[in-house]
Amino acid sequence: MRFKTVIGLEIHVQLSTETKAFCSCTANVFEIPANTAVCPVCTGQPGALPVVNAEMVDYAIKLALALNCKVNEYSRFDRKNYFYPDLPKGYQISQYFYPLAVGGHLDIDVDGTTKRVRIRRLHLEEDAGKLMHEGDSITQARYSLVDMNRCGVPLVEIVTEPDLSSPREARIFTEKLRSILRYLKISSGDMEKGALRCDANISIVDLDRNVSSNRVEVKNMNSFKFIEKALEYEEQRIKEALVRGENVEKETRGWDLSTKTTVSMRGKEEESDYRYFPEPDIPPIVVSKERIEKLKLSLPELPDQKKQRFAREYGLPEYDASVLTADESIANFFEACVRLSGKPKETSNWIMTEMLREMKEFESGELKIKPEHIAELIRLVDRGEISIKTAKEIFPEMFRTGKMPIQIVEERGLKQLSDEHAIVEIARKVLEENPHVVSQYKSGKTNVISFFVGQVMKQTKGTANPKLVNDVLRRLLEG
Amino acid sequence: MFQKMTIEDCLEVERQDLVKESLKEIERVDKVLKSFITVLDEERIEIDEGPFKGIPIAIKDNIVTKDVRTTCASKILENYVPPYDATVVRKLKKAGFAIVGKTNLDEFAMGSSTERSAFFVTRNPWDLSCVPGGSSGGSAAAVASGEVVAALGSDTGGSVRQPAAFCGIVGFKPTYGLVSRYGLVAFASSLDQIGPMTKSVKDAAILMQIIHGRDPLDSTTVDVKMDFLSHIEQGIEGFRFAVPVEVYEYEGLDKEVAERFEECIKLIEKLGGKVERVKIPTLKYAVATYYVIAPAEASSNLARYDGVKYGLRVEKSGLKETYSVTRTMGFGEEVRRRIVLGTFTLSATYYEAYFNKAQKVRRLLANDLSSVFDQFDAILTPTSPIPAFKIGSITDPLAYYLMDVFTTFANLAGVPALSVPFGFAQGLPVGVQVVGKRFEDPKVLRIGRSIEKFSPYNENGRIPLPVVRV
Structure with a gap:
């Protein structure tokens, strides 16, 4: 049998605005004591009203522009009604009828070819709180506690068309999106911290019989690796069903880390009616052409543009250019090095191999390594003062301590004997x-x-x- | 005599004892009248420096007051103590007003008689066997009886104007967006508006002067600064008035109410106003439209009362059961009826047929009114088709809803509307309603002041007030 995998993504991005979506509480709520970043508005006190954070709208417009979307001049908030303890108002303020932006696309690199993934819509909404269950699991819990710090943190939801045809593409798309978020400085994009959350809809088409399986929604994929793993598992599960001549349930499944499988969360019959209606507390958002133009001008050089420039300006292979520009700080580091060393390809080699390897283990904080280090290393090798092998040997120490390479060479007596x-x-x-x-x-x-x-x-x-x-x-x- | 004192009167006297007088009067009459859910002890009453320092005022108990219990006359919020002041409360306090207590209402402002309070029924100070109207019945009774000098109510479909009419005082619903709703416990957010309930039109203007204006905490407020007082005495010479023919077509209109209304029209003509009958075709759909939109918004607004964060919680084994039992026990029948109605009309299957259609009718109605206001300064109707009725005498929900026949359209269109007392029917007060163009609130009050000033039922332009005998 021949199969085709069809995947569409719904991605939630936490915006790193100073304050929450509809009140003046801080939006930076990661790991702060429970229920300390709250106010009458975000805890849904009777009588409290939401007021739109303008910075949030600007951030979302920037993202919409970076994703080539059409920003709607008129958009509106709606209420999505459902009961859950992490939702203090009993409804989430979202955009349903008139989203902020529609119809964009993002190009991704898949094995050297470019694939265009269309964006259906992009809209604003507020985050919910967090539940902590006292006990082994939600069903077993003796009681549950609610932390409302996250209530009202601004989110952008991005919905793609079902243009992705493999779990790997889903992962690449999400990584590329994170790269853009970081370039725009509108979100940390950290999946592990929940700043970027990805849900996927997957179905498989049996090309021989030209029939499609039911669509399955997969949730809880909280790392790039798990996006790929969960969808691979799900892809296999659906294919096996089709091979047996069966179909899968149309349902929502969650990635279970402990069993490395997806498990059913809720079936079709449990789907809620969210009773969307226009949010009467917030007037429509009217975005002027001038505001869009101004934000467009404020956009930085984005990964794709930078990549093309790197290839062109520094004569780098496309692969190098792509790796170096995935992270803006690496790209900037590279350029600073080249300004000192004058040798783009050597610089690229050092950064892409030794430096990125060290970066993987690097926790956080300011890097000790500076462009001067790389430039000097290249010079020492060039002049034959040290061998490439020696240079590789001292790289970790240079990276971790910030000592200049010449100092390490002298301390360890590694200077190459060329006498x-x-x-x-x-x-x-x-x-x-x-x-x-x-x-x-x-x-x-x-x-x-x-x-x-x-x-x-x-x-x-x-x-x-x-x-x-x-x-x-x-x-x-x-x- | 404290009971008859207006805000204006208070400004003429030494004010340090007014709060005491108010508390004394509440002590004397409220055990029978039952206007108040919460009365503050004298030492708990904050009095700030301000031009209106020490003037006792009451606040409807769906407007939040910091550290003072705010119940919405519901079991579900029976012990809720808000952590903040509503914007209007903050403004009144800053102006010096002394908030002496929180007044009774129909639960969550859903009703027209204050009989639907979860706690007790408030009585009409003109006849203790009658309702004071509603939902701001507690505020209306407290002002009319003279327990306080003035009060705030809230008006979603007539809840300030109808009880004002039933109790023979002035009640004003401002243009939507003129007064901040921040801290008004939401019933139907697109219709709710806080308004003054007073013993004179001028007092209503004084309170409006203080509470109106843009509030950064309510994005539906509008940035306008209005002058309510300068032109209030200038009369209505040359003003054009529209009386909807639908008023006469309404079969439930009480004969004596109709007579007072006619007299009022005559008076207006005598004062130089021109009165014409007009047809406003969409007017007859106002009540139906209102009873789709208001419950829909309410079903969402009342979702937050789930027993998780505050208010009543009836602990049961599971989440769903806790929700369900808490809400069933916490909400009264009328509130539950409207939640179910609203949940139904917002459901995906019926959204188009009900909610969306109602929104369209609402726009048509607003357009109709807008063209009326192209030619007229104001629309006149009776505030209520009937005077106050006996407690417990109306049990059919539809008959009950039809009392809103002349009031809901002002909320649907967001226009200002005033009820001003004009004589009596069966010995109970009658109110005449003046409805104006959006943001012409001062003009509406000016018209009201002319009616008040020259009404043959008033003495020296002062409305008659009842004396409650205990």
Whole structure:
């Protein structure tokens, strides 16, 4: 059987505005004591009213523009009504009938080819609070507590068209989106902290019979890795059902980390009627053309534009340009290095291999490594003062301590020995001490030269310039 | 005599004893009248420096007061103590007014008689066997009886004007967006508006002067500064008035109420006004439209009373059961009726047929009124088709809703509307309603003042007030 996977995403992004969506509480509520960033508005006290945070609207418009959406001149808030303890008003203020923006697209790189993913809509809404269950699970809990700090934190919901055709594409799309969010400085984009949340709708088309499976919604995928894993699992599950000649339930499933499977959360019959209607407490949002233009002008160079420029300006392969521009701070670091070193490709190599490897283990805070470090490292290698191997060896220390490479080289005595006289002297001594091997060489077993090279390197604690050692030894043996 | 004193009167006297007088009068009459849900002890009454320092005022108990219990006359909020003051409360306090207590209402302002309070029925000071109207019945009775000098009510479909008419005082519903709703416990957000209930039109203007204006905490307020007082005495010479023919077509109109209304029209003509009958075709749909939109919004606004954060919680084994039992026990029958009605009309299947259609009719009505106001300065109707009725005498919900026949259209269109006393029917007060164009609130009060000033039922332009015998 031939199958086609069809995936659409619904992504929620927490905006890093100073204050919440509809009140003046701080929106930076990650890991602060429970129920300390709250007020009458965000806890749904009787009589309290929402007031729209203008910064939130600007952030969302910027994102809409970066995703090539049409920003609607007129949009409106609506109420989405449902009961849950983390929703203090009994409704969520969202945009249903008239979203802020519609009809955009985002291009992603999939194995060297560009794929366009269409954006259906982008709208604003408020986040809900958090529940903490006292006990092993929600059903087993003796009681549950509500933390309302997150209530009213601004969210943007982005809905794609079902244009993604593999779990990997879903992951790449979400990573690309995070990159844009960070470039725009409108969200941390941290999936682990819940600043970026991804739900997916997946169905599989049986191309032979031209029928589609039911659509399954997958939730709780709280890392990029789990997006891919959960959807791979789900893809397989649906395919197997189709192979058996069955279909899957139209339902919502959640990724279960402990079993690495998806489990049913609720079926179709449990779908709620949210009774959407226009939010009477908030007048419509009217966005003027001038405001859109102003925000458009304020947009930074975005990943795709930067990537193209890097390839063009620095002559980098597309892959390098793409890796370097995924994160704006890396891109800026690269450019600063190149300004000092004048060598784009070498700089790119060092950043893409050694530096990004170190970055993976780097927790947070300010980097100790500066562009000067990389530039000096390149210069030392270039001048033959240290070998590439040595340079790689000292990289971790340089990255972690911020010591200049020359200092580490000197401290560890790693400076490459390129003094020909010194090498000749050591080589002579080695030959004198091993007359047997010398005669072996002379009888034609020239590969024993590697034994002598090893001995010289040993004597110099590996600092001798290997090429020079080879040349000197050959000369002495042949001469 | 304290009971008859207006705000204006208070400004002429030493004011340090007014709060005491008010509390004394409440002590004397409120055990029978039952206007108040909460009366503050004298030491708890804050009195700020301000031009109206020490003038006792009452606040309807659906307007939040910091650290003072605000119940909405509902079991579900019986012990709710708000952490903040409503914007209007803050403004009144700043002006020096002394808030002495919180007045009774139909639960969550859903009703026209104050019989639907979860706690007790308030009585009409003119006849203790009658209702004071509603939902701001407690405020109306407290002002008419002279327990306080003035009060605030809230008006979603007539809840300031109808009880004002029933108790023979002045009640004003401002243009939607003129007075902040921040701190008014929402019933139907697109219709709710806080308004003054007073013993004179001038007092209503004084309170409006203080409470109106843009509030950064309520984005539906409008940035206008109005002068309510300068032109209030200038009369109505040359003003044009429209009387909807629908008033005469309404079968439930009480004969004596109709007579007073006719007399009022005559008076207006005598004062130089021109009165014409007009047809406002969409007017007859106002009540039906109102009873789709208001319950729909209410069903959403009242969702927050779930027993999780504050108010009544009836602990049951599971979440759904806790919700369901809490809300069933916490809300009275009328509130539950409207929640169910609103939930139904907002459901995906019926949204188009009911809620959306009602929204369309609402727009048509607003357009109709707008063209009336292109030609007329104001619309005149009786405030209520009937005077106050006996407690417990109207039990059919539809008959009950039809009392709003002349009031809801002002809320649907967001226009200002005033009820001013004009004589009596069966010995009970009758109110005449003056409805104006959006943001012509001062003009509406000016018209009201002319009626008040020259009404043959008033003495020296002062409305007659009842004396409550205990």
